[in-house]
Amino acid sequence: MKKIPRRSALRNALRLALGALAAGTLFGATAPAALAQNKVADIANYSGADREKRLVDGARKEGPLMIYTSAPIDDMTTLTRAFEKKYGLKVKLWRAGSEKVLQRTVTETRAGRHDVDIIETNGPELEALQREKMLQPVKSPYLKDLIPEAMFPHGGWVSTRLNIFVMAYNTNRLKKEDLPKSYADFLDPKWKGKLGIEAEDADWFAGVVGEMGEEKGLKLFRDIVARNGISVRKGHTLLTNLVASGEIPLAMTVYNYKAEQLKQKKAPLEWFYIAPAIARPNGVGMARQSPNPHAAALFFDFMLGDGQKLLLERDFVPTSTKVETPLNKLPIKFVDPKVILDENQKWTNLYDEIFTKQSK
Known part of the structure; x- marks a missing residue:
């Protein structure tokens, strides 16, 4: 790519x-x-x-x-x-x-x-x-x-x-029982060549890594990408459509509303989240x-x-x-726009280093 x-x-x-x-x-x-x-x-x-x-x-x-x-x-x-x-x-x-x-x-x-x-x-x-x-x-x-x-x-x-970041998967290519329960589960070799992510979701990344602890979180995602690769695509709508088409079996960062819209149109797609779901206002x-x-x-x-x-x-x-x-009742962590603005360079650089540079 x-x-x-x-x-x-x-x-x-x-x-x-x-x-x-x-x-x-x-x-x-x-x-x-x-x-x-x-x-x-x-x-x-x-x-x-x-x-x-x-x-x-x-x-x-x-x-x-x-x-x-x-x-x-x-x-x-x-x-x-x-x-x-x-x-x-x-x-x-x-x-x-x-x-x-x-x-x-x-x-x-x-x-x-x-x-x-x-x-x-x-x-x-x-x-x-x-x-x-x-x-x-x-x-x-x-x-x-x-x-x-x-x-x-x-x-x-x-x-x-709220744009709630969720994961979406193609139901023709993956089974519900095989879905990850934690981000660490993506280290499994079965995910090699099956993962996708949006190109500019540094705010999601900051929220997830912040929950894990920065050192632990950064190491985990570096290891996931190094072992199993990742496809980086520009645009959440495009990424969600690629999941629906089966080109990308599982996307880590799609917006819940777009995944739900395609699901309601009978696309072979379901969405889920690993708690807490990250929400961008x-x-x-x-x-x-x-x-x-x-x-x-x-x-x-x-x-x-x-x-x-x-x-x-x-x-x-x-x-x-x-x-x-019902989405109001999800366990949600809100992205603070002020934090992302002040630390934009840091998280953008990390996102590029870990995901975009390694895109396959």
């Missing part, structure tokens, strides 16, 4: 953001820009009983809501169509990988271009945008319904859904200089309210306590 280039797109995007900060382009706001930011904050923080009506009335005088997202387009379209139908508003989507969502947002802000209203993507990228003061805290009435892990003291973004943030702030705040509320039920219907794990799902 062709080796995947060893890089950290998140780290590169962060360098771009820090370069913009050093150049003074992010915070050297003119008086009109500062006034515009104050208006956005006033709209996002309004907490009167008529909040929804005010937001709807204001949104109808604005342009189409622009969302940058890394969610699968079919899932995001389901959400935006429901929003459009409920409020009679228009939504535009730009979809790319999470690192590109981060990079585009930073680049446009650096250039003084403010097109985006809502950023919907992975936790570490949202945390990076928060650190660069690009996100507007929103005092949504639905915040009180979220699990504690969905919220952060800064309030710049919130987690609307994904979420939503409102752009600090949103050109359509009423619509942006309204969509933010929608994602924490009606959108939670829609996420569950799409096999995601919502973060609202008002939505019941």
Whole structure:
């Protein structure tokens, strides 16, 4: 298999953001820009009983809501169509990988271009945008319904859904009784040539190794790859589809919702986990200089309210306590986006060394 280039797109995007900060382009706001930011904050923080009506009335005088997202387009379209139908508003989507969502947002802000209203993507990228003061805290009435892990003291973004890392296997190639009970079981020679992993899951790796103890965990995974090899693929959807096709018998890091979606479509695929399952918070943030702030705040509320039920219907794990799902009861360890951001280089380098460089 062709080796995947060893890089950290998140780290590169962060360098771009820090370069913009050093150049003074992010915070050297003119008086009109500062006034515009104050208006956005006033709209996002309004907490009167008529909040929804005010937001709807204001949104109808604005342009189409622009969302940058890394969610699968079919899932995001389901959400935006429901929003459009409920409020009679228009939504535009730009979809790319999470690192590109981060990079585009930073680049446009650096250039003084403010097109985006809502950023919907992975936790570490949202945390990076928060650190660069690009996100507007929103005092949504639905915040009180979220699990504690969905919220952060800064309030710049919130987690609307959890990507739970699970393992998936092809039921035509493997038997349930042969599945591993622990990561150490992957040392068995029977797994030679049968394992796959996603190319950029350093946050999952940090969580798993942290549970084991760093020295022990790093040695174990080095030994697994050295003995049995591993196929590294870019993209969780691609990896899950390769399991369904049988090309990769077992993948260590797929998202639970995508595995469940394919299972429901009768693909020969099942998923399982080795406790604790690692969960990455994904979420939503409102752009600090949103050109359509009423619509942006309204969509933010929608994602924490009606959108939670829609996420569950799409096999995601919502973060609202008002939505019941068996996945909330799994033994879960949450990835801390701040830790991953601060230790990104360390864990990316280790991931590349142990998995990507050894890919077969």
